[in-house]
Amino acid sequence: MAPGATLGIMNGAPESNPDLPGRLLARLREELPADAILTDPDVTASYAHDMASFCEAGAPAAVVLPRTVEQVQHVMRTATALRVPVVPQGARTGLSGAANASEGCIVLSLTRMDAILEINPVDRIAVVEPGVVNATLSRAVNEHGLYYPPDPSSWEQCTIGGNIGTASGGLCCVKYGVTAEYVLGLDVVLADGRLLRTGRRTAKGVAGYDLTRLFVGSEGSLGIVVRAVLALKPEPRGQLALAAEFGSAADACAAVCRIMEGGHVPSLLELMDRTTIRAVNDLAQMGLPETTEALLLAAFDTADPAADLAAVGELCAAAGATEVVPADTHAESELLLQARRLSLTALEAVKGTTMIDDVCVPRSRLADMLEGTARIAEKYDLTIGVCAHAGDGNTHPTVCFDAADPDESRRARESFDEIMALGLELGGTITGEHGVGVLKKEWLAREIGPVGVELQRGIKQTFDPLGLLNPGKLF
Amino acid sequence: MAPGATLGIMNGAPESNPDLPGRLLARLREELPADAILTDPDVTASYAHDMASFCEAGAPAAVVLPRTVEQVQHVMRTATALRVPVVPQGARTGLSGAANASEGCIVLSLTRMDAILEINPVDRIAVVEPGVVNATLSRAVNEHGLYYPPDPSSWEQCTIGGNIGTASGGLCCVKYGVTAEYVLGLDVVLADGRLLRTGRRTAKGVAGYDLTRLFVGSEGSLGIVVRAVLALKPEPRGQLALAAEFGSAADACAAVCRIMEGGHVPSLLELMDRTTIRAVNDLAQMGLPETTEALLLAAFDTADPAADLAAVGELCAAAGATEVVPADTHAESELLLQARRLSLTALEAVKGTTMIDDVCVPRSRLADMLEGTARIAEKYDLTIGVCAHAGDGNTHPTVCFDAADPDESRRARESFDEIMALGLELGGTITGEHGVGVLKKEWLAREIGPVGVELQRGIKQTFDPLGLLNPGKLF
Numbered sequence: 047m048a049p050g051a052t053l054g055i056m057n058g059a060p061e062s063n064p065d066l067p068g069r070l071l072a073r074l075r076e077e078l079p080a081d082a083i084l085t086d087p088d089v090t091a092s093y094a095h096d097m098a099s100f101c102e103a104g105a106p107a108a109v110v111l112p113r114t115v116e117q118v119q120h121v122m123r124t125a126t127a128l129r130v131p132v133v134p135q136g137a138r139t140g141l142s143g144a145a146n147a148s149e150g151c152i153v154l155s156l157t158r159m160d161a162i163l164e165i166n167p168v169d170r171i172a173v174v175e176p177g178v179v180n181a182t183l184s185r186a187v188n189e190h191g192l193y194y195p196p197d198p199s200s201w202e203q204c205t206i207g208g209n210i211g212t213a214s215g216g217l218c219c220v221k222y223g224v225t226a227e228y229v230l231g232l233d234v235v236l237a238d239g240r241l242l243r244t245g246r247r248t249a250k251g252v253a254g255y256d257l258t259r260l261f262v263g264s265e266g267s268l269g270i271v272v273r274a275v276l277a278l279k280p281e282p283r284g285q286l287a288l289a290a291e292f293g294s295a296a297d298a299c300a301a302v303c304r305i306m307e308g309g310h311v312p313s314l315l316e317l318m319d320r321t322t323i324r325a326v327n328d329l330a331q332m333g334l335p336e337t338t339e340a341l342l343l344a345a346f347d348t349a350d351p352a353a354d355l356a357a358v359g360e361l362c363a364a365a366g367a368t369e370v371v372p373a374d375t376h377a378e379s380e381l382l383l384q385a386r387r388l389s390l391t392a393l394e395a396v397k398g399t400t401m402i403d404d405v406c407v408p409r410s411r412l413a414d415m416l417e418g419t420a421r422i423a424e425k426y427d428l429t430i431g432v433c434a435h436a437g438d439g440n441t442h443p444t445v446c447f448d449a450a451d452p453d454e455s456r457r458a459r460e461s462f463d464e465i466m467a468l469g470l471e472l473g474g475t476i477t478g479e480h481g482v483g484v485l486k487k488e489w490l491a492r493e494i495g496p497v498g499v500e501l502q503r504g505i506k507q508t509f510d511p512l513g514l515l516n517p518g519k520l521f
Numbered sequence: 522m523a524p525g526a527t528l529g530i531m532n533g534a535p536e537s538n539p540d541l542p543g544r545l546l547a548r549l550r551e552e553l554p555a556d557a558i559l560t561d562p563d564v565t566a567s568y569a570h571d572m573a574s575f576c577e578a579g580a581p582a583a584v585v586l587p588r589t590v591e592q593v594q595h596v597m598r599t600a601t602a603l604r605v606p607v608v609p610q611g612a613r614t615g616l617s618g619a620a621n622a623s624e625g626c627i628v629l630s631l632t633r634m635d636a637i638l639e640i641n642p643v644d645r646i647a648v649v650e651p652g653v654v655n656a657t658l659s660r661a662v663n664e665h666g667l668y669y670p671p672d673p674s675s676w677e678q679c680t681i682g683g684n685i686g687t688a689s690g691g692l693c694c695v696k697y698g699v700t701a702e703y704v705l706g707l708d709v710v711l712a713d714g715r716l717l718r719t720g721r722r723t724a725k726g727v728a729g730y731d732l733t734r735l736f737v738g739s740e741g742s743l744g745i746v747v748r749a750v751l752a753l754k755p756e757p758r759g760q761l762a763l764a765a766e767f768g769s770a771a772d773a774c775a776a777v778c779r780i781m782e783g784g785h786v787p788s789l790l791e792l793m794d795r796t797t798i799r800a801v802n803d804l805a806q807m808g809l810p811e812t813t814e815a816l817l818l819a820a821f822d823t824a825d826p827a828a829d830l831a832a833v834g835e836l837c838a839a840a841g842a843t844e845v846v847p848a849d850t851h852a853e854s855e856l857l858l859q860a861r862r863l864s865l866t867a868l869e870a871v872k873g874t875t876m877i878d879d880v881c882v883p884r885s886r887l888a889d890m891l892e893g894t895a896r897i898a899e900k901y902d903l904t905i906g907v908c909a910h911a912g913d914g915n916t917h918p919t920v921c922f923d924a925a926d927p928d929e930s931r932r933a934r935e936s937f938d939e940i941m942a943l944g945l946e947l948g949g950t951i952t953g954e955h956g957v958g959v960l961k962k963e964w965l966a967r968e969i970g971p972v973g974v975e976l977q978r979g980i981k982q983t984f985d986p987l988g989l990l991n992p993g994k995l996f
Contacts, residue, residue: 168778168885169914191784213727224725226734227702242972248881249913250699251950252688252738253957253968254995255977259701259734263727280784303643309666309755349824406723410643438724439644475726482728493728497717502730504983508976520729 077120084109094147096140101484104149111158115272123239131517134266136208139200142483144265156207170278176207176271192278195222213263215479220437221313226262233273237510247275266516268509285313287345287379288355288372290362291338298340299413301365302436314345315437316386322431325392332385389433397446401462405469406478409439418468419443426461440478482520552595559584569622571615576959579624586633590747598714606992609741611683614675617958619740631682645753651682651746667753670697688738690954695912696788701737708748712985722750741991743984760788762820762854763830763847765837766813773815774888776840777911789820790912791861797906800867807860864908872921876937880944881953884914893943894918901936915953957995
C-alpha cells in the first residue's frame with residue numbers, strides 16, 4: 047500500500063467520499079487557471095516519483111502548477127477543506143522518495159514559480175522563488191561577482207525549493223557547508239493556507255526560535271516554501287585540483303585525515319573507489335586510472351592553490367599514494383570534477399537500478415566505513431560502488447542491482463540497511479545530505495530514538511494538525 | 522510583578538502551597554550534595570540578574586549547581602513533580618534579562634559542569650559541558666591548531682551553554698558566523714527530566730527536523746543543554762587591522778558597503794562613533810582619535826593581510842576617510858580590538874546604566890540606521906553611543922542613562938523602543954545576537970507576527986507542556 051493511502055482513510059478522504067475528486071477539481075479551478083491543473087493519469091503518473099525509482103508511490107488525484115503565492119494558498123485551503131494530502135515537488139531529483147506521490151494526493155509542483163526576485167551584492171543575498179533551478183541561480187549570481195555554494199550533483203536540474211526541502215549538500219560542502227547555512231529567511235504557506243514569514247534578510251538575527259532552519263530538511267512536511275532569502279559569498283577564484291591514486295581505500299582515508307588534521311581547507315575532497323571509476327569510464331570514456339583501488343580528488347580555490355596542492359600531494363604520498371597528478375589548468379580540474387559528478391549516474395548504468403546510501407561518519411572513521419562496506423558487498427555478493435565527499439566523511443555506498451531479480455533486490459535492500467547500521471555504529475548518521483523520505487523512515491527512528499521521534503511528531507502536529515503535508519515521509 | 526510570579530500561580534505553586542519551599546529542598550537534597558544547593562537569600566539574590574541590570578527579576582527559591590547530567594535530570598524531575606519553574610544560567614553576562622530569576626524558581630546554574638570532554642583535530646570538533654568558559658575553550662583548542670570562532674565581548678566570562686542559549690555573536694561573525702553555525706549536536710535534559718540527544722558529531726547530517734538548531738537561541742525555554750558537540754576551524758593566521766577615521770557616519774557606512782560589495786572578506790569590520798570613542802578613552806586612556814565622527818576598524822587574517830588592508834584602505838579613502846592608519850603588527854591590531862571590546866563597558870560608565878540595543882539591518886541600510894539613531898538621541902535629549910559589527914549591519918545603539926532619574930529612565934526606554942521600530946522599518950531585526958529575554962518580548966511579537974508567535978508557542982508547548990522552563994521569557 048502506498049504511504050499516503052492509510053492517511054487518506056484516517057482523514058476520511060478520499061476513500062470514504064466517492065465524489066471527492068470532482069469536488070477537489072472544482073474547488074481548485076476556482077482560483078487556478080486551467081493549464082495549472084493536470085489530471086490526465088498518463089501525465090500525472092510522471093509526477094509520482096523522484097529519482098529513487100524503486101520507492102513506492104501512489105497515484106496523484108491531480109498535479110497543480112501554481113505561479114503565485116496566492117495560488118499556493120488556495121491549493122492549501124482547498125486541501126484543508128477537503129482533507130486531501132499534498133505532496134510538494136521541485137524537479138524530483140531527490141534520492142529518497144521524499145517527493146513521491148501519496149495515493150489520491152495533490153502533487154504541488156513549484157517549478158513554475160521560478161523567478162529570481164533580487165540579487166543584492168552589498169547585502170550579499172538573493173531572493174528567489176522555490177522553482178529556480180540551482181544552476182540558473184548560480185550563474186545569475188556569478189554575473190554579480192557572487193557565489194551560491196550548494197551544488198548537489200543534480201544542480202543543472204534541481205530546484206532551490208527542493209534543495210531547501212531536502213537540505214541538500216554537494217561537492218563544495220567541505221569548505222562552504224550545506225544548503226541550510228545559506229537560507230536566511232523563508233515565506234511559507236502553512237497547511238491551512240496562512241502565510242508565515244520566518245527569519246530575516248540580515249546577516250545575523252536571533253529573534254525567537256529558528257523556524258527557518260526547522261523548514262530546511264523538513265521535506266515539505268511542515269509547509270510550502272514559496273520564497274527564500276539566500277546568503278551569498280563572494281565568488282572564489284577558480285579552483286585547481288589534483289588526483290591521487292592509492293593501493294587501498296584505507297591509505298586514501300588516512301590521507302584525508304592527515305589533510306584535515308593539517309589545517310588545510312580544500313574546496314573539494316572527494317573519493318572514488320575502483321568500481322565507481324570503472325563505471326564512469328564505461329559511461330563516459332574518461333580515461334580514469336582503473337588499476338587503482340581508490341582515487342582521491344582534492345581542490346583548492348585559495349590565493350595560491352598550487353602551493354596548497356603541493357602540500358596536500360606530499361601528505362598523500364606520505365600516506366601511500368602510488369601516483370599524485372596535479373591538474374595544471376582550471377579546465378583539467380573541471381574534467382576531474384565532471385568525472386566525480388557522473389559517479390551516481392554511472393553506477394546506475396551498471397545494473398539498471400541503484401540504492402544510494404548516504405551515510406556520513408566522523409571523518410576519522412572513514413576507513414572503517416569503507417572497509418565495512420566492502421565486507422557487506424562480499425557478504426551479499428553484490429556490486430557496491432563507493433564515492434564519497436571524503437573531507438566530510440559523507441559516503442555514498444551505491445548498491446547496484448537488477449530490480450527484476452527478486453533475490454538480488456532483497457539482498458540489495460538488506461545490504462543497504464546493513465550499511466546504515468554500520469554508519470550508526472561508527473557514530474555517524476543515516477543521511478548526510480539526501481534526506482529520509484520513504485526510504486529511510488525506519489532508520490530515522492533508530493537514529494534519533496523514541497524521545498526524538500516524539501518531539502518531531504509534536505512539531506509536525508503543531509504545524510500540520512491534520513497531517514496533510516507530505517504524509518508518510520520522515521516518520 | 523516578576524515574570525515568573527504569574528506562572529507560579531497558574532501552576533498552583535508556589536503561592537497556593539505554603540509548604541512548597543521545604544518540600545522542594547527536601548526533594549532536591551535526595552540526589553544533590555549539600556554544597557550544590559544554595560538557599561541563603563543574600564547568596565541567591567546574586568543569581569537573580571544577568572547584566573541587563575534594570576530588567577525585572579524575582580527571588581529564587583534556591584540556586585542549584587549540579588555537576589552531572591543525572592543531577593540535572595533530578596532537578597528537572599523535581600521541578601516537574603512540584604511544578605516549580607526553572608531558570609537555567611551560565612555566567613549571567615547576557616544583555617536582555619534572559620537569565621533573570623522568576624519569583625520562587627529554581628535557578629539552575631550550569632557553571633560547575635565545565636569539562637572539555639574531547640578535542641578532536643581530525644574531526645575538527647570539541648565536546649564540552651555547558652559551563653566551559655568561551656575563552657577557556659578557545660585557548661584549549663588553539664593548542665591543537667584549532668579555532669572556535671564565536672567571540673562575544675564577554676568571552677572571558679561567558680559560558681558555552683549561555684552562548685548556545687542566546688545564540689551569541691561577536692566580532693568575528695562577519696567572516697566566521699555565529700554560535701549557531703558551530704553547534705553540531707546537543708544532549709538536552711527535557712522539562713520532565715528525560716534526556717534527548719540531537720544532531721551529530723559528523724560534518725553533515727539531515728536526519729529529521731533540525732532540533733539542534735531549535736535549541737540554539739531558545740534561551741533555556743525548551744530544555745537544559747548538558748553537553749554540546751561543537752565544530753572547529755583550523756586556526757587562522759594572526760589578523761592585521763587598520764583604523765579609518767571619517768567625518769560622518771554616513772561616509773563610514775558607505776565604506777562598509779563598498780568593502781563588502783567589492784568581495785572582500787574581512788575577519789572583522791567594526792564601527793565606533795564619537796561618543797563610544799570618548800567613552801573608551803575616558804575608561805582606559807587608549808588615545809583613540811576624538812575629533813572623528815566615526816572610526817572604522819577592519820582586519821584580515823588572509824594569506825596577505827597587508828595587501829587586503831591596502832585595498833580596503835583605498836576604498837575607505839574613496840568613501841571620504843580623513844585618515845587611514847594600518848596597524849603594522851599583530852600587537853597594534855590587538856590594541857584596536859581591545860578598544861572595541863571595551864565599548865559597552867565604557868558606555869555603561871557614562872551615566873551608570875545602559876540599555877543596549879542590538880538591531881541588525883541589511884548592511885545597505887546601515888547609514889539610515891545610524892542617522893535615525895542620531896535623530897532619536899536628539900529627540901529624547903539622551904546620550905546614545907553606537908558601536909556596530911558594521912560588516913554584518915549589526916548595531917548596538919547604547920542608551921546611557923541615570924537609573925535614579927525617573928524622567929531620564931522613561932526617555933531611555935522610549936528611545937530604546939524607537940530604535941527597534943526603526944530597525945524593523947529598515948528591514949532589520951530587533952536582535953542580531955543578544956536575544957529577546959524579558960527586554961524585547963513585546964518586540965519579538967511585533968517582528969515575527971501573530972502566526973509566528975502561535976507556532977513558536979506551539980513548539981514551546983511540545984517541549985515544555987507545563988511551562989516550567991524559563992517562564993516569562995521570549996513571549
